[in-house]
Every structure is written in structure tokens, then in C-alpha cells.
Amino acid sequence: MPVTRDDLPRHILPMPDPKHVGITAYDARDPATKYPPIKPLRPPKGAPNVLIVLIDDAGFGSSSAFGGPCHTPNFEKLAKGGIKYTRFHTTALCSPTRQALLTGRNHHSVGMGAIAEMATSAPGNSSIRPKEKAALAETMKHNGYSTAQIGKCHEVPIWEIGPVGPFTQWPTGSGFEYFYGFVGGEANQYYPGLYEGTTAVEPPKTPEEGYTLNEDLADRAIRWVSQQKALMPDKPFFMYYAPGATHAPHHVPKEWSDKYKGKFDGGWDKLREETIARQKKLGVIPQDAVLTERHDEIPAWDDMPEDLKPVLRRQMEIYAGFMEQTDHEVGRLLDSLEDLGVLDDTLIYLIIGDNGASAEGTINGCFNEMTTLNGMPAIETTEFLLSKIDDFGTPNAFNHYAVGWAHALCAPYQWTKQVASHWGGTRNGTVVHWPNGIKARGETRTQFHHVIDVAKTILDVCGLPEPVSVNGIAQAPLEGYSMVPTFEDAKAEETHSIQYFEIMGNRGLYHAGWTAATRHRTPWKADQPCPLDDDVWELYGPDDWTQANNIAAKNPEKLAELQRLWLIEATKYNCVPIDDRGFERINPDIAGRPQLIQGNSQLLFPGMRVAEGCVLTLKNKSYSVTADIDMPEGVKAEGVIITQGGSMGGWTFYAKDGKLKYCYNFFGIEHYFAEADQAIPAGAHQVRVEFKYDGGGLAKGGDLTLFYDGKPVGKGRVDKTQPMGYSSDEACDVGGDTGSPCSPDYGPTGNKFTGKINWVQIDIGDDDHDHLITAEDKLKLAMARQ
Numbered sequence: 001m002p003v004t005r006d007d008l009p010r011h012i013l014p015m016p017d018p019k020h021v022g023i024t025a026y027d028a029r030d031p032a033t034k035y036p037p038i039k040p041l042r043p044p045k046g047a048p049n050v051l052i053v054l055i056d057d058a059g060f061g062s063s064s065a066f067g068g069p070c071h072t073p074n075f076e077k078l079a080k081g082g083i084k085y086t087r088f089h090t091t092a093l094c095s096p097t098r099q100a101l102l103t104g105r106n107h108h109s110v111g112m113g114a115i116a117e118m119a120t121s122a123p124g125n126s127s128i129r130p131k132e133k134a135a136l137a138e139t140m141k142h143n144g145y146s147t148a149q150i151g152k153c154h155e156v157p158i159w160e161i162g163p164v165g166p167f168t169q170w171p172t173g174s175g176f177e178y179f180y181g182f183v184g185g186e187a188n189q190y191y192p193g194l195y196e197g198t199t200a201v202e203p204p205k206t207p208e209e210g211y212t213l214n215e216d217l218a219d220r221a222i223r224w225v226s227q228q229k230a231l232m233p234d235k236p237f238f239m240y241y242a243p244g245a246t247h248a249p250h251h252v253p254k255e256w257s258d259k260y261k262g263k264f265d266g267g268w269d270k271l272r273e274e275t276i277a278r279q280k281k282l283g284v285i286p287q288d289a290v291l292t293e294r295h296d297e298i299p300a301w302d303d304m305p306e307d308l309k310p311v312l313r314r315q316m317e318i319y320a321g322f323m324e325q326t327d328h329e330v331g332r333l334l335d336s337l338e339d340l341g342v343l344d345d346t347l348i349y350l351i352i353g354d355n356g357a358s359a360e361g362t363i364n365g366c367f368n369e370m371t372t373l374n375g376m377p378a379i380e381t382t383e384f385l386l387s388k389i390d391d392f393g394t395p396n397a398f399n400h401y402a403v404g405w406a407h408a409l410c411a412p413y414q415w416t417k418q419v420a421s422h423w424g425g426t427r428n429g430t431v432v433h434w435p436n437g438i439k440a441r442g443e444t445r446t447q448f449h450h451v452i453d454v455a456k457t458i459l460d461v462c463g464l465p466e467p468v469s470v471n472g473i474a475q476a477p478l479e480g481y482s483m484v485p486t487f488e489d490a491k492a493e494e495t496h497s498i499q500y501f502e503i504m505g506n507r508g509l510y511h512a513g514w515t516a517a518t519r520h521r522t523p524w525k526a527d528q529p530c531p532l533d534d535d536v537w538e539l540y541g542p543d544d545w546t547q548a549n550n551i552a553a554k555n556p557e558k559l560a561e562l563q564r565l566w567l568i569e570a571t572k573y574n575c576v577p578i579d580d581r582g583f584e585r586i587n588p589d590i591a592g593r594p595q596l597i598q599g600n601s602q603l604l605f606p607g608m609r610v611a612e613g614c615v616l617t618l619k620n621k622s623y624s625v626t627a628d629i630d631m632p633e634g635v636k637a638e639g640v641i642i643t644q645g646g647s648m649g650g651w652t653f654y655a656k657d658g659k660l661k662y663c664y665n666f667f668g669i670e671h672y673f674a675e676a677d678q679a680i681p682a683g684a685h686q687v688r689v690e691f692k693y694d695g696g697g698l699a700k701g702g703d704l705t706l707f708y709d710g711k712p713v714g715k716g717r718v719d720k721t722q723p724m725g726y727s728s729d730e731a732c733d734v735g736g737d738t739g740s741p742c743s744p745d746y747g748p749t750g751n752k753f754t755g756k757i758n759w760v761q762i763d764i765g766d767d768d769h770d771h772l773i774t775a776e777d778k779l780k781l782a783m784a785r786q
Contacts, residue, residue, distance in 0.1 A: 003463035004045040013134075013142035013467045015041075041144040042235060044463040048437060049236045049346040050140070051337075052454065053330055054101065056094070056152060056247040057417060059357030059410035059424065061272075062323060066352065066429035067279030068409065069263065069271060070323035074331030075431065078350055080442045082433030083487065086284045089450045089510075090355050092418055092425035092503045094185060094247075095127070095154045097354040097451055102135050102155065102174070102240070104455025104478035106500070106573040109133065113575065114504055115185065117158050117613075118585040121592030124574030125585075127157045129169060134470040136455040137175025140238040143464050146228045148178040150221045151242035154185050159594040162614045167198050176240070180220045182213075184611070187244050187729050189213045189251030190395040191646065191739040191748065193609070200609045200731075202738060206748055207395045212253065217243050218329035222336040229340050238458075241333065245326040248358060248369060248400040250318050252393050257321030264316040267301025267309075268404035269294065271316075275411040283444055284429070285412060290548035292414045292424075297522055298407050299363060308364060311385045311392075315365045315401035318393040319409075344435040347461055349454055353428035357409035359416035359523045361400030367391070368398045368648050371667050374724045376699065379667065395740065396668075398648045398728075403524055412546045420503035421517035421538075423547055437461065438487045445486045447494045448510060452480035460484045479573070500569035505529055505580030509566040513542025516562035520580060529580055537563060600764050604642065606735040606757040612725065615644060615732045615762070618651075618691075619723055620698050622765030625653050626688040628758040629680075637680040639746070639753035641687070642760045643733050645726030646740035653689055654737075655680060655753065656745050660706050662689045663743035664718045671744060674704035674716025680755075685709055691718070693767055698723040734760055 009015050018036075025033040055063075062068040065075040065084070090097040095115045096107035103110045108124035110133050119127035129135065141147045149171040156169050161183055171179035180196050187193065190207040194200070205211045221241055228237050264271060272291060279285045294300065304312060330350075337343040364380075366372050367388045371379045392399045406416045410424035419425035430449075432438070459466060460482040467475050485492040501508040505520030518537045521529040539552040539559040552559045570576050579585065588595040602616045616623075627641045636658045643652035648668045654661055658679035664672040680687065688707040694700040704716035730739045736752040 003047050005463045006044050010143055011465045011468045013139060013470045015142065043144045047236055047462040048434060049342055050238045050458055050462070051346055052240045052349045053351065054242045054354055055326065055352045056242070056244050056354055057358040058246055058323065058353035058428070059406065059416070060413060060427050060429050061275045061279065061411035062357060062409040063352050063429060065431065066284050067275055067282050069275065070320045072323060072327035074327045074334060075350060075352065078334065078348065078433045079431045081435060082431055082438060083440050084284060084444045085430040085432065085449060086444055087446055087448045088428060088430035089426045089499065090353065090428050091451065092355045092420035092501065092506070094354050096503065099129065099155050101451045101454055102137065103129065103133055104136060104452055104480045105133050106452055106479050108574040109479060112155065113579065116154060116156060119157060119591065119593045120579060120585055122577065122579065125579055131473045132476045134467065134475060135174040136458065137238065137240070138470060139175070139459070139464065139467055141175045141177060144235065145238040146232065146235055147176045147238045148224050149176040149181065149240045150224070151181040151217050152187070152244040153179070153181055153183045156183055158613060159596050161611055162596060163608065163610065165198065170198055172197050178224055181217065182244065184729055186247045186249070187213060188249060188740065189245070193729055193731050193739060212251070214243055214245050214325055214329045218332045221333050226336065226340065229342060243326055243329065246319065246322050248361065249398040250322050250393060250400065252318060252322040252325050254393065256325045257318040257393050259324065260317040260320045263320070264313050268408040269301045271408040272411040275408070279412065286545050289412060289545040291412045292546050292548045294407065295414070297525070298403055301404060305382065308382050308385070311389055312365060312402055314389050314392050315399065316405045318399065319401050319405065346434065347437065347458065348433040350431040350433070351428055351451070352430065355417040356425040357406040357416055359403045359406040361402055361406070362524055363403050365402035366400050368667055369400045370398060370649050370722070370725060370727060374722050379669065414547055415519065416523060418503055418506065418523040419519055420501040420506040421508040421519045426501060440488060443490060445490060447486050447492065448496050449483055450480065450496055450499050453483050453496060454480070456480040457483040498565065498569065500566055500573065500575065502570060502575050502578065505532060505578055507566060509562050509569065511562055511565055514558065514562060515540045515547060516559055516566060517547065532578055532580065602762045604734050604760045604762070608734045609731045609738055611731055612644065612727060616764055618764060619721065620693065621767050622691060622693045622702065624688060624690045624763045625760065626686055627653070627760045628686050630684050630756040630758065631680055631682045632755065633682045635754055637755055640733065640735065640737045640751050641753050641757060643737045643742045645742050646730035647742065648727060648740070649722050650726040650730065650742045652737060652742040654743065654746070660687050660708070660713065661745065662704055662706065662716065663745065664721065665742050666720055666722065670719070672716060672718040674706050674714050676706050676708070676714040678713055680708065693765070695767055
């Protein structure tokens with residue numbers, strides 16, 4: 001059904017209330033008084049439902065819909081009923097791609113030059129979305145759409161991720177009427193930190209009961225859309241479904257990963273060759289496309305140690321199972337739309353990856369990525385990894401695959417996630433499906449497009465103008481181009497003819513088929529990159545589909561032209577100054593962004609659940625934790641008073657069998673305890689743990705002392721500590737332990753404290769050794785949370 005445009009003032013949002021002018025009688029029964037009926041706000045007649053599905057950390061060569069090894073039958077089914085776009089691009093990084101998608105503007109233009117955790121005071125990197133560049137969901141809501149975001153949100157400024165907000169850049173402050181998911185770069189698929197709206201909530205069941213985040217998010221999406229259509233069937237919906245899969249940790253029940261046993265025994269170099277052959281057969285790349293060479297920084301499969309290869313194979317089996325499970329859950333959502341009778345009238349964008357596959361798992365991959373992110377990869381020896389091979393993918397692991405697999409899943413292109421200069425980091429297979437509006441079935445489109453084009457296309461399809469004013473703020477124009485001309489015409493003229501790329505110094509430019517590129521840094525290397533002016537630029541011609549043949553030396557004039565265009569585009573969209581800094585962007589004092597926690601003392605209250613960045617840093621220093629509690633008569637003290645981290649690392653202060661205990665969890669490998677020699681008596685008391693750091697560098701141990709009302713009641717010893725981070729996604733909880741359990745003394749549920757907690761205070765000592773942490777280490781930790 002074609003969209004019928006109306007005469008409502010949709011360019012001003014929210015639209016002004018209609019005013020009635022006419023006779024107003026004294027008596028409502030007087031027939032002279034007539035008021036027009038109240039009409040609920042709706043989009044123009046014929047406007048479809050809209051669903052955006054964004055998969056996380058998936059390379060062009062991952063899904064079987066684009067020739068990859070991961071079986072994705074629902075993605076394939078969607079592609080057979082719609083169109084595959086084979087030259088669709090993202091920004092090469094998480095937060096930037098998502099903010100660009102949700103606003104229709106380039107990532108620097110909306111303040112998201114890198115991940116939110118690396119915000120600076122520069123406009124292009126502030127993580128603050130300008131008020132004159134309202135989110136797409138805001139436009140859809142004010143035009144009569146029901147709006148919901150399900151899954152991952154990584155667009156909130158880091159200093160606003162907390163229970164006190166402000167919530168203006170949370171989904172419910174950005175035009176989405178409903179949000180269920182997590183806020184941050186990644187989530188434990190078995191123990192996620194979830195929010196409904198802006199309220200922290202617990203998963204509905206445990207891993208032992210079969211819980212996975214993938215399934216939970218699909219359940220919530222199905223519930224929301226079913227309710228919406230049951231109560232307002234005439235009102236279309238706009239849903240953004242971003243499951244967080246297939247980002248690390250690669251968590252999936254074994255029934256999914258076991259399907260792939262033996263499928264990757266040949267290694268990643270063979271996988272690349274198999275993938276490009278399938279891609280040519282599918283027609284998603286030209287028959288003459290060249291498989292790019294593997295760079296020296298990426299080891300050959302044959303050069304990897306033989307005794308490590310069983311672990312490496314298992315890493316890829318788990319990832320493939322994870323991708324297939326993700327496809328299955330997306331399929332359940334699509335099936336629900338079909339059952340509701342609305343699938344054919346829903347414009348669906350399936351974007352398989354917010355960037356290329358992630359090369360952040362190191363050359364060997366890892367069982368617990370926090371070991372690597374803390375600069376201690378040597379802990380995970382080959383012997384250790386082999387001993388854990390059956391635990392990969394389970395709630396006992398926090399695993400990531402090796403760089404070689406990431407590169408293979410970006411086939412046939414060069415490089416991976418973070419490398420914005422090359423297609424391996426930015427080219428992501430995309431499907432558009434809308435049976436009632438697109439006649440094409442199972443076709444491909446080769447026009448160049450970028451994630452900023454999605455918003456423009458949705459407004460075009462729905463018959464909605466770009467707003468000139470939102471909430472009283474004059475709006476800047478969208479920066480993308482409508483893809484509608486390509487819906488029916490495979491030979492439609494390419495409208496998006498120029499696009500700049502930049503992530504932390506990795507830079508590229510597309511213009512009329514030509515590409516210029518310079519890789520400034522390698523994602524998994526800790527060394528500082530060279531000066532920007534020393535970067536070597538490459539040039540690829542319009543006939544070079546995969547960027548395989550660098551012709552810079554043969555055509556320096558063309559390269560200079562594209563370099564100049566890159567600088568113009570970068571300046572236009574706030575990309576300059578180019579910011580490749582590491583430590584300076586992690587340190588808020590230098591970066592110029594606010595920080596939530598300051599000083600040497602912090603007070604917390606029962607029921608609080610806050611991110612690690614919202615708590616005083618206790619690493620590499622002495623500290624104390626004091627709790628003011630009341631124990632009722634006849635009640636034995638049990639449960640968690642305060643904890644930080646989870647099963648993969650952290651600390652917890654709790655009661656067990658009536659006695660006070662403290663456990664330091666070292667990467668889930670070692671657990672160090674202190675236990676009181678007597679039970680906590682009834683009544684009001686202050687219980688306390690003091691940790692005296694040994695000093696002499698990072699990650700050292702220290703002595704523990706427990707106190708009741710200032711009297712020592714127990715001692716313990718911690719032999720070694722985590723120097724930089726406990727977890728990528730676990731919280732600090734007061735009164736219980738959400739997420740995975742930090743101590744083996746209790747489980748993931750039933751661990752609430754049986755007494756009353758009045759307050760908990762954390763105090764840090766003056767023996768801070770944080771200055772010994774290198775800039776590269778802090779950068780690595782921050783980049784993991786994307």
C-alpha cells in the first residue's frame with residue numbers, strides 16, 4: 001500500500017496541539033457547540049512497521065547468508081524474500097556505528113568518534129548527542145509510532161551510567177517508549193546486568209534453568225510487539241533489536257556449538273579460501289574478486305603451536321554456534337510477526353555486524369578475557385587452556401577467539417573491527433525485507449551505502465519529513481541518503497558517492513568507486529602508533545572489489561586528491577582533531593569529561609547496583625570496607641553485604657554460617673579467604689574488612705583483617721590481585737550478588753543478606769600504584785568494553 005501523505009505539521013515535533021475555533025455554548029446540550037472528535041496520533045496512512053536488527057561483532061564472511069561458515073537459515077530466508085546489500089558499511093566500532101544508525105548522521109557529527117568510555121571534551125568525541133541532531137526514535141514516536149529498543153545500548157556517556165542519571169541519552173530519553181537490555185559494550189550471556197527502562201532488574205531465571213540472554217531478549221521483543229498489536233493494531237511500531245550477540249564473551253549452550261565439531265579443523269587460512277568460494281557461488285562478491293593477503297601481524301594457521309590447536313578449533317566452534325543461536329532467536333521474532341499477520345508490512349533492516357569481526361581476543365584467544373585485559377595473559381598457559389576446553393562457552397568461562405578467526409570471518413577483505421581504513425572493519429552484509437513495498441525477491445544490490453543511510457530511508461518509506469524542529473530545537477539535516485531508489489532498480493544511480501571513515505587514527509575515504517586508506521594502529525597490539533603524518537596511505541581503484549591491489553605508487557595524483565577530500569569531509573563532520581591517544585582519553589582529568597566518583601571515600605546503600613566505573617578504584621592499594629548493620633534476634637547472618645565483580649574476578653564481603661567472611665576472586669582461578677572466628681551477634685554493629693596492600697608494584701597481594709565494632713575477629717591473606725579491572729560487565733551490589741557469584745560459598749540466587757544494612761563505606765589508602773599502569777594497558781581495558 002502506498003503511503004498517503006497528510007497535511008499535519010510533521011516537520012515540527014512534537015506537533016502543536018490543534019486548536020478549536022467556534023461557538024462555545026453555556027450548556028453542553030446546546031447543539032450549537034460542536035467539537036471535533038479527538039483523533040489518536042498516527043503516521044501517514046500506509047506507513048509500515050519498522051524493525052532494525054543489528055548483530056554485534058560479525059564480519060562480512062560470518063553468516064551463511066553472505067557465504068560464511070555459520071549456519072543462519074533465518075537470515076537466509078529473509079534474504080530470499082528481500083534484497084541483499086553487498087556494499088553496505090559501518091564505522092568499524094560499536095558506539096560510533098550505533099549512534100550513527102540511530103541518528104542518521106556521521107559518528108563524529110553526533111559526538112561518538114570512539115566508544116563512549118573514551119569521550120573527550122572535543123565535539124566529535126564528547127559522546128554527547130547534540131540537541132540539534134535528534135534521534136530517529138524521537139521522530140518516529142512524535143509521528144505516532146510505538147517505539148521500543150531491545151538489547152544493547154552503548155550510546156550513554158560513561159558518567160551518566162548510574163542510578164541517578166541523567167537519563168537523556170538512555171533509550172527512554174532518546175525516543176524509545178520501552179527499553180529492555182543492557183547498557184555498555186558487552187554482557188555476560190548467562191548473567192547479564194539488565195535494565196527495564198532505567199531500573200535495574202534481574203534475569204527471569206538462572207543458567208541452570210536454561211537462561212541465555214539471547215532467548216530472553218527475543219522473548220521480551222515478542223511480548224512487546226504482541227501486546228502492542230493486540231491493543232493498538234492500527235498503530236505501527238518501530239523496534240530496534242540489538243541482541244549484543246555475537247560480541248564476546250562467546251557464550252552458548254553446547255547443543256549449538258557441538259553442531260560444529262570438526263568443522264574448523266583446517267584452520268583459519270583454509271576457512272578464508274572456503275568462504276570466498278561460497279561467496280562467489282552466492283553472488284555476493286564478483287567472480288573476479290581477489291582474496292586479500294593475510295598480513296604478517298596475523299599468524300598463519302600452520303605456524304600456531306600444535307598443542308594449542310584443539311583450543312583454537314573449539315573457540316571457533318563456539319562462535320559459530322553462538323551465531324546460529326542468534327539467528328534462531330531472531331527467527332523466533334520474525335515468526336511472531338508472521339503469526340500476528342504483520343511481517344509483510346514491516347520494513348526490516350538486518351545488519352549483520354556493527355563492525356567487522358573482533359580481533360580483540362589476542363593471537364591465542366582466551367578463556368577469561370579479563371586476564372588479557374589486565375595485562376596478564378601468561379596466566380593462561382596452553383596447559384591451562386586445554387584443561388578448560390570443555391568449559392569454553394559455558395557460564396564458567398568468559399572466552400574470546402583468536403585474531404586469526406576474526407580475520408577469517410571478515411573474508412575476503414583485509415583487517416577487522418577497529419580498522420576503519422579497510423573493508424574488513426567496515427563492510428557488513430545487510431538485508432532489507434518488506435514484501436508489501438519491495439517486489440524484488442532474493443536479489444542483490446551493489447550500490448555503496450553506509451549506516452547513516454538507514455534513518456533517511458525509513459523516513460522516506462514512512463512518508464515522514466525530516467523534522468526542522470524537535471522539542472523546540474532547530475534541527476540540522478540528516479547526513480545520509482535514501483536507499484529507496486535501489487529497492488526496485490538494481491541499476492539505480494549510486495547516491496552515496498563519498499564517505500569518510502576514521503577510528504582512532506585508522507582512516508579511509510570512499511569516493512565514486514575509489515578508496516584511499518591508511519591503517520594507523522593494529523587492534524591487538526599495545527605499542528604506540530607512529531605519528532599521524534608518518535602513516536602510509538594506500539589507493540584502490542573502482543575495479544578492486546576487495547582492496548587487494550594497492551596502486552598508490554602508480555597514481556599519486558589520485559591518492560592526493562582523495563587525501564584532500566578526506567580532510568574536507570573530516571573537518572565538515574567534526575572528525576578533526578584526529579585523536580589516536582590512549583591513556584589521555586582514558587583519564588577523565590586529561591580527556592576533559594566529567595567523572596562520577598571522586599575523593600577517597602564513598603558511601604553506598606542497600607539495593608544499589610552500580611557499574612565498576614561508578615565505584616572507587618581499589619586496585620593496587622590498601623582499602624577498607626565498613627558496613628553498618630542490624631542483626632535481628634534469632635536470625636543467623638547469611639548472604640552478601642557488598643560485592644564487586646563476579647565469578648571471573650572480584651571481591652565479596654559476606655556472611656556464611658553466621659560468621660563474617662571476605663573472598664578475593666583472582667580471575668576465577670584462585671580464591672583467597674578471611675573468616676571471622678565467631679558469629680556476628682544480634683543487634684547493631686559495624687563490621688569491617690581491611691586490606692593492607694604489599695606494595696612494590698602492580699597486582700601484588702596483601703593482608704586481610706576482619707573486625708566487629710573495631711575488634712579484630714579474623715585474618716587472611718591474598719597472594720595476588722587483579723591490577724586494572726575485575727570485569728567488563730559485572731556490577732558492585734549492596735545487599736546481594738547479582739550476576740555471577742563472586743565466591744564459591746554461595747550461588748547466583750538466594751544470596752541476599754539476612755540482616756539489615758544501613759550503609760556501606762569504602763575508604764582507600766594513600767599507597768596508590770596506579771601510576772605504574774601503562775597507557776597501553778589502560779587503553780586495552782577500555783577498548784574491551786565496546
